Amino acid sequence: MGQCVTKCKNPTSSLGSKSGEKDSGKSHAKKGGGGGGAGSGHKEDSKFPADVNGTKSPEVTVETSVAPVLLGEVRREEPEPEGEGLSIARIEEMFLLYKDEHEDAILEEGMEKFCNDLHVDPAEFKVLVLAWKFQAATMCKFTRKEFVEGCKAIQADSLRGICLRFSALMEESRGEESFKDLYRFTFQFGLDADEGQRSLQRAIAIALWRLVFTLDTPPVLERWLDFLSENPCGVRGISRDTWNMFLNFTQSIGPDLSNYSEDEAWPSLFDSFVEWETERRRRERAEQEERRRREEEQEEAGLEHQEAETEPTTDCMEASAWGGL
Known part of the structure; x- marks a missing residue:
């Protein structure tokens, strides 16, 4: 997610190629102005708005063609909020705070820091319930997908939001069907998948x-x-x-x-x-x-x-x- 936002906010490679098109347009405009042909002059006037020296008009034309493309890229790559104010971007940023340096997941060290920031013990029942809602496959590990989809499931995109959800999650876990699901999940959660x-x-x-x-x-x-x-x-x-x-x-x-x-x-x-x-x-x-x-x-x-x-x-x-x- 961090790479995607950086790419959208600072698309240097794209701007470099567009800059080349601007230079080419300027050169072509100067040549057209110097030709003096009636047909040629009328063609240039219809394509570009009139200007004093004919050099700014191609820039306006190129910029208006580039802008929709760049805006379109931002709309595609910038995550849209989901639900009532839920931000996938904030969830991704929160994940990056605890992500392991070498693996795209929160591992034991990051999990301990995550729990400390939530003011819960890693061995506490609340953490088990959170892992259940995240559908975590392994103890002491949240993959990016598990973390993002889990935060979406509990409608929280911040540490404070997760803390505020704990009370409702505890109450949900008491339901007969919910507890049965939590209970069965706990067995799978305790297995060593690597082994x-x-x-x-x-x-x-x-x-x-x-x-x-x-x-x-x-x-x-x-x-x-x-x-x-x-x-x-x-x-x-x-x-x-x-x-x-x-x-x-x-x-x-x-x-x-x-x-x-x-x-x-x-x-x-x-x-x-x-x-x-x-x-x-x-x-x-x-x-x-x-x-x-x-x-x-x-x-x-x-x-x-x-x-x-x-x-x-x-x-x-x-x-x-x-x-x-």
């Missing part, structure tokens, strides 16, 4: 699950992530099917997992999770029962000890009473 990955690394999947559920956290999420972290089944990667089905799992299975059925078409990893979680809860209940039993025993032992301590005191009082008599 040709087809499943998410376990650690990245855990981080992205926490991130995508920032606003509405399912009750079972932390137990699921603990299960993956402890890795009882040797989980190394999360497939697209497992990722997508987990959203259905959180929406259809209750927090106590009582309505889960292995007969349904759930991924096998979910069967392992339910078994693991059921066993964990059984152990937790057993531990609670054991703690309660010990507390009751300690309480009973404490009462007996108190009774044992109070009996001698009573005997002493009785003895002192008899002694007084």
Whole structure:
């Protein structure tokens, strides 16, 4: 975009060729004036407006023929505003502030600066939502097309405009269909396209699950992530099917997992999770029962000890009473 604007505002090569045409026109006018022929003179007068020395008329004719061409070039190459005051030129200029020196994209360093200027953390949910609206193919990267089309999609052509849109974008992400789209996008966003990955690394999947559920956290999420972290089944990667089905799992299975059925078409990893979680809860209940039993025993032992301590005191009082008599 920067090159296009420069070319339109300073078309030196075009003006150079047009300058040559002017010189040629001047020379031709002088020769025509010196010829003195009636036919020739009438032809020159009809083609060019009369002038004192005949040298300025060709300039006027050439300039009037050049101007529409140059204006036409500006109209073609200068981006027109879209929507209500949206400027593609300003979007392109904003992109150039963060663009990498060697690649036509905003990469990790530029992304960090971009987020700092937006006053957001690169690992924040807002940035994920922005990447979703930009339809970014890779983490920590915005191509020129993604950036421009994304800004057009959210109707913002400045940093302030993007910041003002965050509130509406957060609200949009809460919608059922919008969140489903955001959720599915997050899986693809987390893949390493250069490596040709087809499943998410376990650690990245855990981080992205926490991130995508920032606003509405399912009750079972932390137990699921603990299960993956402890890795009882040797989980190394999360497939697209497992990722997508987990959203259905959180929406259809209750927090106590009582309505889960292995007969349904759930991924096998979910069967392992339910078994693991059921066993964990059984152990937790057993531990609670054991703690309660010990507390009751300690309480009973404490009462007996108190009774044992109070009996001698009573005997002493009785003895002192008899002694007084």
